[in-house]
Amino acid sequence: MSDHRLLRGPAVAVCYLVAFWSGFFVMGVELLGGRILAPNFGSSIYVWGALITVFMLALSLGYLAGGRYSQNNPSLKRLGVLLGIAALTTLPVVPLAGTPLEDLAIHIPDPRFGSLTAAVLLFFIPTFFSGMVSPYCVRLLVDNEASSGRRAGQLYFVSTFGSAAGTLLTSFYLVLWFEVNTLLWVMIALSLGFATLSMLFNGKQRA
Amino acid sequence: MTKLLSLLVLSVLPVLPALGAQQMIHSEKSLYREVLVYEEAGERCMCFTRACRIGRQSCLVLNDPHRFALNYTRMMMAGTLFTGPAPQRLLIVGLGGGSIPTALREILPQAQIDVVEIDPAVTRVARRYFNFREDPKMKVFEVDGRVYVKRALRAGTKYDVVMLDAFDHEYIPEHLLTREFLTEVKSLLTPQGVLVANTFSSSRLYDHESTTYADVFGTYYNLKSANRVIIARPAGLPDDASMRTRAAEYEKVLRTFGVDAMSVLPMFTTRPDWDTGARVLTDQYSPANLLNR
Numbered sequence: 001m002s003d004h005r006l007l008r009g010p011a012v013a014v015c016y017l018v019a020f021w022s023g024f025f026v027m028g029v030e031l032l033g034g035r036i037l038a039p040n041f042g043s044s045i046y047v048w049g050a051l052i053t054v055f056m057l058a059l060s061l062g063y064l065a066g067g068r069y070s071q072n073n074p075s076l077k078r079l080g081v082l083l084g085i086a087a088l089t090t091l092p093v094v095p096l097a098g099t100p101l102e103d104l105a106i107h108i109p110d111p112r113f114g115s116l117t118a119a120v121l122l123f124f125i126p127t128f129f130s131g132m133v134s135p136y137c138v139r140l141l142v143d144n145e146a147s148s149g150r151r152a153g154q155l156y157f158v159s160t161f162g163s164a165a166g167t168l169l170t171s172f173y174l175v176l177w178f179e180v181n182t183l184l185w186v187m188i189a190l191s192l193g194f195a196t197l198s199m200l201f202n203g204k205q206r207a
Numbered sequence: 208m209t210k211l212l213s214l215l216v217l218s219v220l221p222v223l224p225a226l227g228a229q230q231m232i233h234s235e236k237s238l239y240r241e242v243l244v245y246e247e248a249g250e251r252c253m254c255f256t257r258a259c260r261i262g263r264q265s266c267l268v269l270n271d272p273h274r275f276a277l278n279y280t281r282m283m284m285a286g287t288l289f290t291g292p293a294p295q296r297l298l299i300v301g302l303g304g305g306s307i308p309t310a311l312r313e314i315l316p317q318a319q320i321d322v323v324e325i326d327p328a329v330t331r332v333a334r335r336y337f338n339f340r341e342d343p344k345m346k347v348f349e350v351d352g353r354v355y356v357k358r359a360l361r362a363g364t365k366y367d368v369v370m371l372d373a374f375d376h377e378y379i380p381e382h383l384l385t386r387e388f389l390t391e392v393k394s395l396l397t398p399q400g401v402l403v404a405n406t407f408s409s410s411r412l413y414d415h416e417s418t419t420y421a422d423v424f425g426t427y428y429n430l431k432s433a434n435r436v437i438i439a440r441p442a443g444l445p446d447d448a449s450m451r452t453r454a455a456e457y458e459k460v461l462r463t464f465g466v467d468a469m470s471v472l473p474m475f476t477t478r479p480d481w482d483t484g485a486r487v488l489t490d491q492y493s494p495a496n497l498l499n500r
Contacts, residue, residue, distance in 0.1 A: 035382075035493065038381070039385075040357065041354065042382070044351050111350070111351065179489070180491045180492075181491060
């Protein structure tokens with residue numbers, strides 16, 4: 001039987017680590033998103049509905065795009081780039097959360113469409129790139145047809161477990177200890193760290 | 208067999224007192240919660256938890272609907288009426304059963320009263336079971352409190368009294384308990400305007416809430432019974448003598464609501480009884496629900 005493995009040893013662990021962190025990051029940002037929208041749009045059920053819709057939509061399209069992108073020379077380096085882009089496109093959330101959101105709330109007074117537009121502007125792009133991570137990891141991890149389902153299952157487990165951890169830690173503890181922007185900065189920095197790690201391992205893999 | 212029977216009886220027993228004394232007369236699921244109406248010992252109460260386990264939102268004495276049933280309302284009335292000349296325009300955030308706006312509508316017939324209530328089910332239940340009536344001088348706005356305040360600021364509307372009564376023991380809208388929100392509310396007040404807030408008297412949140420109000424309003428009156436009511440006036444707090452004079456003016460009418468105006472006066476204090484080092488709550492740091500444990 002031929003060996004189609006793209007990753008070996010610790011590189012496999014790096015792939016899972018990136019998937020875990022990406023899941024954590026998405027849910028951490030989503031929960032902080034509720035806090036970011038509240039001053040201008042309130043915290044009614046509409047606001048949470050708008051926020052969750054945008055995250056789900058961005059993830060779903062990201063899955064499509066990630067799967068497609070994985071057909072073209074898949075590598076840990078490119079996986080790192082995806083994670084890095086998701087982190088960097090989260091940066092504008094901090095400045096946009098001030099006056100721009102206030103202006104938006106004036107222009108779209110309906111709390112449903114106001115918060116929906118705000119959520120698209122702030123979170124669609126980074127969440128789209130986060131969504132690309134999981135299917136891309138699947139491609140890197142699958143070594144043969146027979147184990148593809150098992151690999152995909154493991155990957156879903158790791159990334160959704162990361163999401164659960166990100167949700168619980170952020171809502172139960174992190175907001176009790178740190179400010180919203182501090183949490184965003186730290187999560188972006190960690191994402192960039194894991195992205196770099198992923199790119200470094202790609203180099204070792206070739207060697 | 209007898210063992211089984213007694214087991215059955217035992218398991219039913221704890222439910223019995225509730226069935227006997229307390230009767231649920233209405234329940235309605237809303238977007239936010241279940242709004243329940245219970246009757247017990249001649250009182251009808253609005254609750255957001257089954258069997259009113261945690262906190263009664265608003266109560267009515269059935270054979271005397273005019274009377275205030277909950278104790279904190281007298282502190283709210285005192286904050287509104289004793290602290291300055293009769294208010295012309297009032298904003299009340301959080302309707303509940305509407306006993307406070309209903310009473311104020313009667314005591315201040317000339318005043319414009321704007322009520323903000325996010326949950327349409329609460330407004331429906333208040334109308335149907337708690338004699339709450341809207342009219343051109345008393346309107347309800349179905350919108351988030353923070354959104355309403357921001358809009359009023361942009362429209363240039365000013366209020367002589369802003370009353371915050373949007374919290375319950377189970378859940379606090381965290382964006383209504385931050386330095387930024389209170390600063391917005393402060394800007395909404397007329398030069399002699401007063402803020403009256405029904406807040407928490409226990410848990411770690413008490414300290415954080417206290418320092419947050421102090422950060423925005425400086426010294427304020429702190430009235431405590433089961434609840435704590437904060438009364439703040441940016442132009443400076445009224446002195447005892449002027450409050451005593453005003454309390455005397457309202458003594459008669461408040462008596463019809465079952466409130467002894469003079470009994471509230473000794474409750475006014477500015478002495479801090481909280482940890483003044485507690486971290487101020489902001490839009491960036493607002494874990495009010497986590498602190499309320």
